[in-house]
Amino acid sequence: MRMKVFKFGGASVKDAESVKNVANVLGHFPGEEILIVVSAMGKTTNALEELVQKFYNGKEGCSDIITKIKQDHFSIIDELFPSDEHRVHNDIEILITQLQIITQGTPEGNFNQVYDQIVSFGELISTKIVSSYLNSSGYQNKWLDARRLIRTDQNFRFARVDWSFTERMVKDTIKPGNRYVIQGFIGSDDDLNPTTLGREGSDYTASVLGYVLGAEEVVIWKDVPGVLNGDPKVFDNVELLNEISYREAIELAYYGASVIHPKTIQPLQKKLIPLRVKSFVNPSEVGTLIREGSDLSPFLPCFIKKDNQTLITISTRDLAFIVEDHLSMIYKTLHQFGVRVNMTQNTAISSSFCINNDPITVPKLIEELGKDFDITYNEGVNLYSVRHYDDNAVSRVKKSGEILLEQISRNTYQVVTI
Numbered sequence: 380m381r382m383k384v385f386k387f388g389g390a391s392v393k394d395a396e397s398v399k400n401v402a403n404v405l406g407h408f409p410g411e412e413i414l415i416v417v418s419a420m421g422k423t424t425n426a427l428e429e430l431v432q433k434f435y436n437g438k439e440g441c442s443d444i445i446t447k448i449k450q451d452h453f454s455i456i457d458e459l460f461p462s463d464e465h466r467v468h469n470d471i472e473i474l475i476t477q478l479q480i481i482t483q484g485t486p487e488g489n490f491n492q493v494y495d496q497i498v499s500f501g502e503l504i505s506t507k508i509v510s511s512y513l514n515s516s517g518y519q520n521k522w523l524d525a526r527r528l529i530r531t532d533q534n535f536r537f538a539r540v541d542w543s544f545t546e547r548m549v550k551d552t553i554k555p556g557n558r559y560v561i562q563g564f565i566g567s568d569d570d571l572n573p574t575t576l577g578r579e580g581s582d583y584t585a586s587v588l589g590y591v592l593g594a595e596e597v598v599i600w601k602d603v604p605g606v607l608n609g610d611p612k613v614f615d616n617v618e619l620l621n622e623i624s625y626r627e628a629i630e631l632a633y634y635g636a637s638v639i640h641p642k643t644i645q646p647l648q649k650k651l652i653p654l655r656v657k658s659f660v661n662p663s664e665v666g667t668l669i670r671e672g673s674d675l676s677p678f679l680p681c682f683i684k685k686d687n688q689t690l691i692t693i694s695t696r697d698l699a700f701i702v703e704d705h706l707s708m709i710y711k712t713l714h715q716f717g718v719r720v721n722m723t724q725n726t727a728i729s730s731s732f733c734i735n736n737d738p739i740t741v742p743k744l745i746e747e748l749g750k751d752f753d754i755t756y757n758e759g760v761n762l763y764s765v766r767h768y769d770d771n772a773v774s775r776v777k778k779s780g781e782i783l784l785e786q787i788s789r790n791t792y793q794v795v796t797i
């Protein structure tokens with residue numbers, strides 16, 4: 380029997396009820412060998428990011444954030460394990476104490492390295508709780524430490540996987556006949572410093588593990604019926620996409636369909652491992668199947684909104700044309716800062732690009748580019764993309780605000796509005 384890889388994200392383990400529901404979902408797969416990848420609970424990663432910022436800005440407020448994280452997790456533990464004798468209490472106390480010790484010291488190493496050291500606690504805590512709860516409710520499983528198995532480079536916050544080392548470690552550790560719980564999103568470098576794979580990277584972890592194990596399938600459990608032709612929180616009248624090709628899924632994820640992390644698809648495509656996106660609310664429904672095949676079934680325009688964007692326009696100071704060497708310098712800087720461009724357009728003397736408004740990175744990027752260019756920027760803008768657009772679909776998104784930038788290509792329409 381080949382292993383299945385299941386991924387449960389923050390929304391599927393956000394409270395005690397949700398953790399109980401994970402056991403319910405797994406109950407639909409009796410006797411199956413499953414590797415369960417789990418993200419941090421609810422919005423814990425955001426809280427830990429805030430903690431890192433405070434730690435760097437003089438520590439004021441650090442202990443309040445840790446207290447809140449502790450309370451949130453212990454209220455879940457108290458509901459899941461009514462007796463306070465269960466060892467999970469001690470496990471989580473230890474992790475919280477480690478977090479306290481780190482943030483009482485002085486930041487060691489660069490910001491991104493410290494970020495990974497602190498933010499990785501979210502997944503360590505959640506997996507201890509989920510694994511313990513599953514064991515206590517009869518679903519026997521072993522807890523694995525992704526920092527031992529997922530080896531990466533030292534590109535902290537955006538670490539790249541060392542595939543051959545990871546494959547060796549995973550194959551030495553994961554044995555047939557067992558079930559496992561492991562953290563998404565985190566790994567470690569050669570010196571065992573924790574690393575992270577980029578925000579929302581647990582889908583990618585599931586894909587990496589699915590690839591190295593040659594899994595039968597990877598299933599990402601979500602609070603939606605599957606991949607729809609638009610985020611139901613943003614667009615009305617959206618419909619379920621029953622099947623999507625790997626190629627189309629990469630495009631949708633790349634443009635910002637946040638239901639799947641963009642890096643998830645490629646490793647699975649290489650071994651033709653199917654990816655399913657299914658509802659943890661209705662686990663017996665079929666959901667969406669992503670595999671080699673025709674683009675989309677049913678074939679519909681797909682709507683994607685990326686909010687909280689920054690539109691930056693860079694102009695040469697001496698009215699010189701923006702030419703290749705400027706562009707290569709600009710893109711080198713973007714790459715150095717780990718910034719991905721979501722849409723771009725050039726004029727004779729300027730280049731505009733729309734990026735995620737990461738509050739840590741964007742101010743530093745603007746400062747750096749401002750050394751050589753005039754910069755204007757708009758924060759808080761929206762980027763709409765429509766794959767397989769038609770007139771109706773275009774007019775629907777155009778109505779959303781004042782247009783700052785618009786672009787149309789063979790398959791995709793994009794507009795930045797404010």
Ligand SMILES: Nc1ncnc2c1ncn2[C@@H]1O[C@H](COP(=O)(O)OP(=O)(O)O)[C@@H](O)[C@H]1O
Nearest residue numbers: 388389390391603606607609610612636637638
């Ligand atoms: N095309 C889409 N189809 C379905 N859901 C989408 C789509 N685009 C965005 N979403 C959003 O993705 C959410 C699920 O992803 P996410 O919140 O990241 O889950 P998790 O934290 O559990 O990984 C849904 O609640 C939905 O609002």
Ligand SMILES: N[C@@H](CC(=O)OP(=O)(O)O)C(=O)O
Nearest residue numbers: 388389418424578579580581
């Ligand atoms: N906890 C990490 C990783 C992750 O993938 O989370 P989620 O599965 O909830 O998107 C984050 O919030 O970025």
